[in-house]
Amino acid sequence: MTLIPQYNPEGFKAAVKSGSEKSVHKEPSDFYIVDLSVQKDQLNLPFLPHRLTMNDFVFVKKGELVKTVCSDSYSIPGCTLMILPAYKIRTMETFSEDIEGYYCHFPDELLSRDNGFKSLQEILNYLDLKNDHRITIPDAMKENLLFILKRMKESYIQNDNDLISSYLQTFLAEIKSIIQDLPPIILTTNETTAFHFRKAITQYINSVHSIQEYADMLHVSPNHLNKSVKMATGKTASSIINETLTMEARSLLSNTQLSIADIAFSLGIEDPSYFTRFFKKHSGVSPNQYRKRIGLSY
Known part of the structure; x- marks a missing residue:
């Protein structure tokens, strides 16, 4: 028996209010991206604890949101990314009124084994050892990442799976470069x-x-x-x-x-x-x- 109820992304979208985002992907449960300002109005908060069957991330441009992962609560302020692997217990707690940024969930299948998937695993392994899945985004990289996310969302609306995959892998490569510049995690x-x-x-x-x-x-x-x-x-x-x-x-x-x-x-x-x-x-x-x-x- 699965203990924490699992949402595939189609089920996740069914659990929130209908918004202006339309499902255009060939299999709409595969990929989803939405402005946090829109998601704030879609969700009845706090969103109850669940597992998602795919990876997800939130990128906060402005404002703050609070997310619980397993039993720990995390504040995610502006210029911060939180990326989580599939099946980790999570829930959204609160959004600030001025929240701006993006929420996205995506399957491993959108990533090439030699590129995107490898980047994702390197990121998740680092954050797992760190026991904190938040990454502070350097000011010098903020606008570039926001541009990639904007284009990723446009590609989603246009139902261009190839561009979605390309932008997603570029985004993960950029995040991996941030991780590689951080001090290595040496556990006591x-x-x-x-x-x-x-x-x-x-x-x-x-x-x-x-x-x-x-x-x-x-x-x-x-x-x-x-x-x-x-x-x-x-x-x-x-x-x-x-x-x-x-x-x-x-x-x-x-x-x-x-x-x-x-x-x-x-x-x-x-x-x-x-x-x-x-x-x-x-x-x-x-x-x-x-x-x-x-x-x-x-």
């Missing part, structure tokens, strides 16, 4: 442990909830794991587990019609009463109250 021992811990949580949160089990996976003691994660992130290992599990639960409560018992079971919790207590402890409301608060009742 604690940061390396925390990095692998987060990777393990992403993969196993639906079935593994104890520090002992994650410590066994990483071949360290529970005490060492907790100390390393605390030193690297400022959070305890248990708090990260609980935050991730709570986000999974919120998404299932808001995006599915599963019963509370079924949600508990899908998260690896056999006792629905324990799940209800856990959720209330970490969210401040019971699962049913949470559904009522966001306007759902099943």
Whole structure:
């Protein structure tokens, strides 16, 4: 069972209000680009936690937006890009009234293996190690990148797949050049442990909830794991587990019609009463109250 509901981009567009952007791509779920000022009016915020089946990015020219990735909240100010791989948990929280820039999602298939895809992987690997998917855009590159995005959007409207691919790969090559000018990421021992811990949580949160089990996976003691994660992130290992599990639960409560018992079971919790207590402890409301608060009742 997929724990966080997944949107392919066609489903993502169906989840927002109809805007002036028209679907013109041969397969409209493949690629999408929109002005952030338009998306601000399309989305009912906060947009609930979800996974997207393709890569996406936001480029903020002016203003600010707040986006949650997994359990961490990020402010994205002007001259900043955030690019995320497929399937990472995400949600839009807020936009400033003066927001300007672009939102885009795209599939790997638009990228050549020897060029665009390689650039994308280099970018994502760097940001994954950095544990922060934001990139500050140098002033000298801002206008060039905005020009590329403008042409990319025009190509999308004109249904020119070849130009879309060309501009997208040029955009990623420019971002890769920014990454290459940044200092290399050299993780401390604690940061390396925390990095692998987060990777393990992403993969196993639906079935593994104890520090002992994650410590066994990483071949360290529970005490060492907790100390390393605390030193690297400022959070305890248990708090990260609980935050991730709570986000999974919120998404299932808001995006599915599963019963509370079924949600508990899908998260690896056999006792629905324990799940209800856990959720209330970490969210401040019971699962049913949470559904009522966001306007759902099943």
